Amino acid sequence: MTETPAPPRTSPLHERHEALGASFTDFGGWNMPVRYTSDLAEHRAVREAAGLFDISHMAEFRVDGPRAAAFLDYVLAGRLSTMKVGKAKYSLVLAESGGIVDDVIVYRTGDDSFLVISNAGNRDAVAAAFATAQATWLPASDTSTGSATDAPDAATEVPEPVEGTGTLTVADVTDSYALIALQGPEARGILSSTPGVEITGTPLDELGYYAWTAGAFDGAPLFVARTGYTGEDGYELMIPTAQAGALWDAALAAGADRGLVPCGLAARDTLRLEAGMPLYGHELSRDIVPAQAGLGRVVAVDKEAFVGKDGLSSGPADAPVLVGLVSDGRRAGRAGYAVLHGDDTVGEITSGALSPTLGHPVAMAFVAPAASAIGTELTIDVRGTRIPATVTALPFYRRNA
Structure with a gap:
């Protein structure tokens, strides 16, 4: 008997997208806005002023514990153990064959704490890669696997480590958070003037690229990362789902006189293409090794062991x-x-x-x-x-x- 496919998931901001007149498409199992008005107008807004994107379809994993850094060195292609707290790094999840399971952004949130953001369509694949690596890299007594129910306490300023029983805990916290991307040359000014937003860590004017800072929005924790997928400067904002709608509204209002517009996946795609950024399923796949995609620099080949190392040298x-x-x-x-x-x-x-x-x-x-x-x-x-x-x-x- 053929199983009926599950309906696409909706973002915590779905009703707001409908009210703004968005057209939708299925992307990675999510019903996401593809455009609101015009692909061209939304693209140009990001290049010339600013655009606001709902990227809540992305998946988030917490990796915590004394062995967290060493574990990520093993399960990811890059060297994450040398990254400083407050910084971010682009990396890859590889199959044993050396092919790319997904590309991810890793944020170091503490000495023994990391946040890993992966693509929506690869959420299960990344979770499986982490679980397999846990099973082979550490004894069962040293690991703990969590889920969205293990989400950090929303009362804290920065997502705190989930509670585990061993030296390593991996928890999928995707369902507890929404992600909003504010991108474009006006992004800093808009975020700085958004009512309810308070930066409690490194000030925005001191925050480097591929770094994050702590904040709050109307009392809820706000994770502010200076990262993006458009080729422009800007921020990616992670907030508990319950406060996502209010943050979206506040940002749009703050940017109304600065050219800010809501943007869909169509503009995001042309922006990332112009910036030469790969998209999984197009430039990246399990059939492609990093060097083929121009990502050889991402791989720390001098690491003693990591998933996919042996497979990298076997391609034609x-x-x-x-x-x-x-x-x-x-x-x-x-x-x-x-x-x-x-x-x-x-x-x-x-x-x-x-x-x-x-x-x-x-x-x-x-x-x-x-x-x-x-x-x-x-x-x-x-x-x-x-x-x-x-x-x-x-x-x-x-x-x-």
Whole structure:
């Protein structure tokens, strides 16, 4: 008997999105806003002023205990044990084959405490990777696995470690929190003027990129990270679900005279593409190892042991590599379109669009190493028409400092 698929989950902000006239799409098992007005207008707002995104579909894991740092060194590709409290780091969860299970952001919230944020569609895969690593890396008596019911106390300023019985506790706290991204050149001014927001840790004007600070909103704990997925400066705000709606409303009101608009997944996708940021299921998958995707720098290959280390050296030397492609005109290559060198198919587009910021088509593609040098002239098969394209360095767009 065929099981009926579970309906998509909804964000704590769903009713507000409906009231704003959003169109929705299923993304990673969540019913999320794809746009409110115009993809182009929302994209430009982020580049020129600011955009507000609901990213509550992302998954959050707490990793706590005296062995937390060493455990993350083992289960993730990077070296997390050297990261300072208050900082963040991009990393990868790898399969034993060396392929990418997910890409994550890790925040060090204490000497023995970390927050790991993963993609919505990979929540179960990351949880399984953590559980498998726990089972093989530490004796059962030294580990504890929690769930959303083990969420930190909402009365504290910063999410505190969950209670465990051993030297390592991993808890999925996704359902206890909402995530809101405030992105764009006006983001700092808007957040600073949002009624009810108080920064209790490092002031925003002193907070470095890929760092976090503690705060509060109307008495609820507010985790403020200077991170994002748009290529612009901005913040990602984690707050208990009960206060998410009020924070969303307050931020929109504070940014009303600064050009802030609510933004959906369509604008988020073109923004991250211009910034050369990979998307799982497009540029990243279990069939792709980090070096192919230009992420070899993320892997601390000198670590004595970590999940996927042995598999990284077993791939073929001629495996396709990720490149940027730029074209003239208005016709853009889309995911799945073939890339050719002369009459030979040498690769495939993974993401592509007409860049709203640059005014010409851009794409990311996996191509044969022999066709990957910057300046190489290729063509894209756009529905039977060959469109000239040139290999270029990523990212396509870089914000002014």
